[in-house]
Each structure stands twice: as structure tokens, then as C-alpha cells.
Amino acid sequence: MRKSVSLKDIAQKAGVSTALVSYVLNNTRENRINKETAQKIRIIAGELNYHINQVARSLKTNKTYTIGLIVSNISNPFSASLARIIENESEKYKYTTIIGSSDEDVQKFEKLVNTMVNRQVDGLILSPPSQSENIILKLQQQGIPFVLLDRYYPDIKTNYIALDNYNASFEATQHLIDGGRKRIGMISYRSDLFHLQERKRGYVAALKKNSISFSKNWLKLVDIINKKSTIETAMDELLSIEPAVDAVLLGSNQIAVNSLKYINTLPIKVPKDLAVISFDQAEMLDVFYSPVTYIKQPLEEIGQLAIKSLIDCIHDPSSLTALNLKAELIIQQSTGALTTTGKLFDPH
């Protein structure tokens, strides 16, 4: 059975008040306590194997040192990496993290938010699914500190740490054009999430800037869940257009996994027949036979800034951090340049 030694037990054994024990163990009154008494208290605490009851402390101090993190799905490598960084970072500030997965479901999301709020988290880091505006607004009105991660609503004034998706997409597309690609497709999600809109917008803008007239059937949208077969269909369609696309921008790592697996089964070669760029980092991108060029999000920075801005906000509710970070294009084999005659460029 869990006996749970309390301050009272120590106080009794030491013949002092619980207040004094509390002061000593928390080092709250550094030099204003008799050294010997303090020493004695510490020894007894050690002997009894005392561990503070954080629940009791939290109730009294109204501070749990807990942060709630809600991602789309913790088993997605993107979320998992971010979660890991946030875990490390929050630990530096003595915070513990509770993690939940919303599965892009607004009901689940709301339920998770409520669970975490009931548990008196000091703040939240949220990747909201589509249609969560009201939940975000309610949170704001309740005065609960939070920061949006990866996604945000441009019309709601909140803390957020996100990617500059427009430019990330623009530069990736530009890289394909610079490599001699003329017909560039994109597979992305059918969603009203702002960051996904931005990815499409950057892609289309880059085409326009280079006087490539965007063809509607170059842009394939798939559902954000249940992706495999629709992605294969999308890829089939992109490759059966006359003339077929010679490059494709993949809007997420999940789209990339399914696309790359499928490409392996097709009689086409990357990068000769098709150049490929993916959003997000993932180990599978390097395991593909032609290591895939990708848009690298600065995850470390995102995680660190998310924690920092959240803690700023906990300390000063009027603080506001709204950042669109720059992505880095990691160029690998999958976007090998073509010569003017359409052959793969080979410097040797």
C-alpha cells in the first residue's frame, strides 16, 4: 500500500511545525532558519523517503507546472518529433507535458482541451483541426494561456508559432522550375486549414511568376484522413495527363509515404521522369532509392519558441508571439536537374 509520508509526519518526528518543514524543503527562507534544525529536518525527510505531493501543492498554489499539448496524431513522425522537443524544452522550465491526439476531429479536440483545462494545466500548446475557431475563442475568453502550433487562424489574434508556408511552397516550386521542370503537380489536402491554403498559394504563385500557366488538373486534393487509395489515384491522374507532369510537390509526409511506395511500383524513375519534393522531414525520405528533397521545418526552433511564448504568456497574459518561421529546402537526389533537352543533367 501507498503510505505516503507527509510533511506532518516529518514535523512530528522532528518536533517542529509543518510550516518549518515546508520552508526548509523548499529552501524558501534560506538564511532565516536555524542550521541545525534545517539539517535535522532534511535528514528525517530522507529517512522517511519523503516525496512531495504535487497535487496538494498545486491546489494551494494554483499552479500545476503542467502543459497540455494537442497534436493531430502523436504517431505521425512530424508530431512525434515536435512532441519530443517540447517535452525536453518544457522540462527545462520544470514543466511536465500531457499529450493528446485530436485525429483532426474537432469534437475530440474539444474534449481534450476540456480534460486538460479541468486538470488545471498552466497553459496549452495546440495544433487545432479545422473548424476549431469557437474553441479557440472560448479559451481566449476564459483567459487560459495558449499558443497555436503549426497552424493558426489569421483572423484571430493569438500566440502562434508556424511555418511561412507560402514561401516554403514557393521556393520548393521555384527549385523545380530552376531544375528544368515544366509541368509541376501538387498533391495536398482538401481542407480549409489556413496553412494548407498557404501551401497551395505559394505553389501557384511560383508557377505564375515563371510564366508557367497553371493547369487545374495539376493540383490534386485528397482527404486528410483515409489517404492511401486516393493518393494513388491522384498520382495516377498526374501521370496520365498528356503530357504528364515531370515534377510533383507532396504536401505532407503522409502524402509522401503513400506516393513514394506507389512510385516504387510504377515504371517511372525519380528524378529522370519525375522530380519529387516533400513537406516535412522524415526518415523514410532518405530511405527512398533517390533520397527525396524536402522542405525542412525548423522543428527545434518551433518547439523552443512554442514553450517560450507560452511561458511568457503564463507570466504576462498580454504578451503576444506570432511567428511564421522560414523553412529550409534540403536538396537531395530526387530533384536532379534536367538539361535543356530534357535529359537528366549529369556533371560527369
Add this chain to the structure above:
Amino acid sequence: MRKSVSLKDIAQKAGVSTALVSYVLNNTRENRINKETAQKIRIIAGELNYHINQVARSLKTNKTYTIGLIVSNISNPFSASLARIIENESEKYKYTTIIGSSDEDVQKFEKLVNTMVNRQVDGLILSPPSQSENIILKLQQQGIPFVLLDRYYPDIKTNYIALDNYNASFEATQHLIDGGRKRIGMISYRSDLFHLQERKRGYVAALKKNSISFSKNWLKLVDIINKKSTIETAMDELLSIEPAVDAVLLGSNQIAVNSLKYINTLPIKVPKDLAVISFDQAEMLDVFYSPVTYIKQPLEEIGQLAIKSLIDCIHDPSSLTALNLKAELIIQQSTGALTTTGKLFDPH
């Protein structure tokens, strides 16, 4: 500011005691409360947007409905998948999960355990790193419910849910032999963790059973952290033995990532020159040009049983669950069979 509406606020507004409010909102005394009073209390609670303070409830009930999960690294796909399943499963029982990563570091592990214990988790699910016996024993002696996950100490009687690693490894090796492979290497971790010993033992036993004399330089051990270069060296060595190995068993998904990336740069073909099997499921195994045969752990079952046995143990400390689950070998292209003349077998 967070005003936090309390039971007292509702009680005052309704002109009743906090006890009654508590009974109503918790449905503790179903039919023994005046319907109208109950209704009134519910309405007022709604109007005031009351949310229970779980911290206060936990202090009183000595139950937090929180489970602590410690894995090696949450950003590893294996841990992330398991974490996701555990999250889902614990939610069914109204539990919330706190996750921590030990990085195979026993100090970090102990610190995480203590943090979680101080937070009064109702139980723990642990993948302990090497040398954690004392921490496990201490936990046991404190009477804190826990279940070991993926790993366990055969000499300590605890709840655990693990894989039958010996047979998993044995069967994988047998499959390679059945496919005509004669010289089978293995890359695994240098570690005293029991489950890793079992993987080696199964591999060696399968060779023996088939009268293949095990050559010491077929087994390469790499450090459990800082793996990339040592794995490449190990692979180089396996391939430069005279005669080189014609198959390799990769002891974890991290070993597989690095091995497969490296194989892509070498002038050898899978499965013709080298058959490959990996432990654990991971999307990158399917993205490799020759989809990799792997030892699939029943993650869903592992996660479900972990939660179930933990909850059993919370309710009845004398309950004990010790399971070594059966793995499933998912056979893909990377272990294509050889004919008796050593060519790749092709049914067409």
C-alpha cells in the same frame, strides 16, 4: 484572469450546500435528490460554465486518473505508435497519460519516475533502460502499480507485456534459411537488456538448428546511441567477409533506417545479393525499393494489455500479468528466395 467557478459559487447561487451540488454533478445519489433542485443546480452550473477542478478532487480522493508512460524516445516511430495506442486505450478508462523519454539513460529514467510519482500518477507503464533494476525494485516496494513494456527483468517478478523475442528472431532467421540463404549476419545493440539478448539467442539457435555453423564475425553489435557511423562500419564488415553474408537481420528500426540508407549507396542489390529483415514496423520499410520483410510486433495488443494489466493492478495489487506475445513475420520482397544455384528465384 482565470476566475475559476467553484462548487461554492453554484451552491450560493442555488441556495443549497456544496455537498448537494457535488452529489448532483457527479450523479452520486441518482434518485435520492429532488428532481427540481437537481435540475436547478445543473442549469446554474451550465450558466456559470463550471468545470470541475480535478486537482482538488484528486487530493481528496487520492486518485488522479493519470498514468505515466516512459519510453526510450517518443520520437522513435515504435514508441510513438505504442504511445498512441496507450493514449487511446487509457482514455477509454478515463485516464490521462503523461509521457516521458528516458533516452536509455538510467538517471533520466529515475528522474521521470520520481516526477510522475510526485504527481501522484495512479500507475506507470515503463520501458526501462539498462541498469534500472534498483529503480524497479524500489517502485515495487513503494507499492506503486506499474507494468513493464517491451522489456523486463526475468529475475524480478513484475507485470510485463513484451514480445517473445527469442522465437521472433528464430523464425526470422529460419525464413532466411528456408529462402536459401547460407551466411546470415545480424546487427544488434551492445546491451545487457534481456530482450536484446533474446534476439541474439534466437538467431544463433536457428543457425544451429539448421546445422549452419555460426561465425562470430556475422554478429555485429553497435551502441544503442550514436548509431549511424558504427552501423555503416558493421555493414561494411559483414559485406567484406570472405565469403560475404547473403542475408542480414537488423535488430531494430533505427538500425534498419541507417542500414537501408547505406545499402542504397552500395553496389549491391536487395534481395539478390543480400536479403534483409528488420525488427519492428515502420513506414520507411515499405518505402525502400525492395519492401523489407519485418518482424511485426502486435502493438495494438501490447498497448491494450499494458493498460488492462495496469488497471487490474491498480484495483488489485496482487494481480500479475506476465506475457511474451508472439510476433508475426511480414514477408515482403527483401527476402526473395534463392534457387539452389544461388540465383534469385523467379516463379515467372
Add this chain to the structure above:
DNA sequence: CTGAAAGCGCTTACAG
């Protein structure tokens, strides 16, 4: 059907 009261294990302003 309802309420007064104790108490979970802490912290901390206050008094001495």
C-alpha cells in the same frame, strides 16, 4: 431529501 463538517497535503501571510 439535504446540510454541517471534517479533511486530503500542502503554502504562506501574519504574529511573535
Add this chain to the structure above:
DNA sequence: CTGAAAGCGCTTACAG
């Protein structure tokens, strides 16, 4: 340098 005491927001045995 130390302690008595209030109180955080709940639950629940008990009494009526």
C-alpha cells in the same frame, strides 16, 4: 528563528 491557522476546491461519512 518558529508556529498557529487559514484555506486551496473538492468528497463523503454521518446525522437528521
